[in-house]
Amino acid sequence: MIKFELFKMRRLRLRAQRLLRPEPAGVDSPESVLTAVGGVQAQDYPAGLLSLRARSEGLTSAQVEQARIDEHSIAWTWCLRGTLHLISAADALWLVPFLGPQLIAGDERRLFGLGWNGRSTDFALSLLQNALLENGELSRSEIRRLFQENNLPYEGQAPVHLIYRAALEGRLLRGALNVREEVYVPFRSWVGELQPLPRAVALARLAERYLAAYAPAAPADLAKWSGLKIGEARQAFQLISGQLVEVDAAGKTAWLLESQLPWLEDVPDQSPVVNLLPRFDTYLLGYASRDWMLEAAYAARVLLGGIIKPALLVDGEVRGIWELQQRKNGIEIKIEPFDELDPEMIPLIDVEIAEIERFLKT
Secondary structure, three states, rough: OOEOOOOHHHHHHHHHOOOOOOOOOOOOHHHHHHHHHEEOOOHHHHHHHHHHHOOOOOOOOHHHHHHHHHHEEEEEOOOHHOOEEEHHHHHHHHHHHHHHHHHHHHHHHHHHHOOOOHHHHHHHHHHHHHHHHHHHHHHHHHHHHHHHHOOOOOOOOOHHHHHHHHHOOEEEEEEOOOOOEEEEEEEEHHHHHOOOOHHHHHHHHHHHHHHHHHOOOOOHHHHHHOOOOOOHHHHHHHHHHHEEEEEEOOOOOEEEEEEOOHHOOOOOOOOOEEEEOOOOHHHHOOOOOOOOOOOOHHHEEEEEEOOOOOOEEEEEEEEEEEEEEEEEEEEEEEEEEEEOOOOOOOHHHHHHHHHHHHHOOO
């Protein structure tokens, strides 16, 4: 079995995650980046944009919005782990029908506890879909009013869970940004008809796509990232076993795609690799454990309840946190390292700060 130490494992995962910056070779497209990494968490939309920034060359926030709002080549919807993600439109077509049923089943008790039942749910879903097709978009308050006018549950969280159900059925997704409230648009009009796959085919595809972006990794990592049950994650690895190479990654059994074996022969660059990752970045959400990237002594500074703070990454290890603040004349970024950084890292951090400014301004 191939063995390598922690430094090499981190480098491999940085490479898979597109966090080892190559020499600039043109501007990436939002769709190509999201396809390569399998999507980024975007419950905090600005953070989702910055996750794309960290994995791209030359991309701007305006281009991401153009791809989503004008070109409809990427989608903002509930997906992996039942959480809002930015994913490519092509992936949304098969991921939503693949992951949706299990997420719907998991939310059914809560939905019914808010006053819905089978009949009212079906009626509301049809009513909502028709209203979206007629109007082109609806805000959350408009949806609430639609339910109220039709004697459906509309108070508290009742509309939210019905909207969630509609998204998981591929009826709607998030539309243009609105500073006051969420806006929803019809799924099919924006990204096309759902393309459900046989479950075994979808499992195999998800495992292959996951390893392409997260290897070396194990079934437990796939389960954590996707929301699949561990048994299905193991089955997914088994379905592509002919493409896999088992390795000892810093004492843990993991797998690479056979196509990634040449990566092991690359001589690692000895200069530090510095990344400023936003809140809820997929690098910190993509594995069953964070022990290999974050010392236990610093975990409480990064993980605050359900919040994952912006992370300063050095060679794949979380070495600090940071904060972005909007100012009248631009943005200000404050870095809080856990301990003293080597002087050679300072200009690399400055490059990252400049890149964030460029991404947000243009």
